[in-house]
Amino acid sequence: MVAIGVLALQGDFAEHVAVFEHLGANTREVRSPSDLEQLSGLIIPGGESTTISALLERWELTAPIISLARGGMPVWGTCAGLILMARSIGSDTTPRLGLLDADVLRNGYGRQRDSFEAEVAIPAIGAPTFRAIFIRAPIIQRVGPETKVLASLEDGTPVAVQQGNLLGSSFHPELTADTRFHAYMLRIVAAHRKARHVAPV
Numbered sequence: 001m002v003a004i005g006v007l008a009l010q011g012d013f014a015e016h017v018a019v020f021e022h023l024g025a026n027t028r029e030v031r032s033p034s035d036l037e038q039l040s041g042l043i044i045p046g047g048e049s050t051t052i053s054a055l056l057e058r059w060e061l062t063a064p065i066i067s068l069a070r071g072g073m074p075v076w077g078t079c080a081g082l083i084l085m086a087r088s089i090g091s092d093t094t095p096r097l098g099l100l101d102a103d104v105l106r107n108g109y110g111r112q113r114d115s116f117e118a119e120v121a122i123p124a125i126g127a128p129t130f131r132a133i134f135i136r137a138p139i140i141q142r143v144g145p146e147t148k149v150l151a152s153l154e155d156g157t158p159v160a161v162q163q164g165n166l167l168g169s170s171f172h173p174e175l176t177a178d179t180r181f182h183a184y185m186l187r188i189v190a191a192h193r194k195a196r197h198v199a200p201v
Contacts, residue, residue: 002189005030005039009055010082011047013173019182030160032062041074041189042099044081046135046172049106053094062097069166071098072196074188076167078174083138085168092140100166101144108139108170119160120171122151125180132159132171140170165192 004020006013006159007031020027028035030042041186044052056062069075077100080127084096088103109116115136119129140158143149151160151169160169160181165188173181 002026002040002186002188002193003038004186005029005036005042007042007044007052007056007081009059009061010051010113012172012174013043013045014045015047015172016078016182019174019179020186023183023186025178025186030061032059032087033061036061036064036068037099039068039073040193041076041185042068044075044077044084045077046081048081049083049096050094053084053096056084056097057095061125062095066097066099070147072165072192073103074165074168074185074192075099076169076185078169078172079135079137081167081172082140086138087167089138100161100163100168101147102140102161102168103142104138104170105134106138106141107157108141108148109134109137118153119164120151121154121165122160122181123160124150125184130173130178130180131176132169132173134159134171137170140168151190 003026006016019028085100086104120132146164149158
């Protein structure tokens with residue numbers, strides 16, 4: 001059975017679990033390297049990126065997550081998760097996974113009081129627009145040549161990106177009743193599983 005892992009060290013992991021279970025997906029809360037075994041995908045949720053980074057190191061999860069992602073397992077980071085997945089976060093020295101060819105700026109839109117919502121078009125999940133919630137969100141400042149922008153604000157700032165099996169969003173889809181972005185992640189997982197099981201010609 002397909003199992004979607006949700007990193008459960010800190011942050012809003014429970015909300016992601018609830019959405020995937022609503023969609024009928026089998027989920028597993030990930031707190032140790034053994035929890036990563038036999039996963040088909042992994043979510044790195046929003047929260048405090050510095051805290052999550054420290055806990056990843058403490059529980060020896062950084063290296064195995066990097067290995068699985070580089071091996072093709074789909075990984076999706078939201079808000080703090082995006083920060084940890086990004087190749088660069090400016091002058092911030094927080095240890096990170098560095099998987100996604102993108103540069104981000106922590107709290108790029110401001111602090112908690114500067115949180116906002118915006119309607120964004122995401123062609124990959126279809127119409128209508130998605131009501132995106134930004135809470136102490138990172139700004140995506142640059143994307144690499146192999147990183148596709150899935151959604152942008154009206155001023156052109158990217159807010160969701162994809163690089164092959166890697167997804168990143170600066171907003172929080174798990175805090176809405178709209179499950180389409182999570183369903184998109186499940187389609188990526190299904191495609192990856194299908195590709196792994198195709199016999200070589």
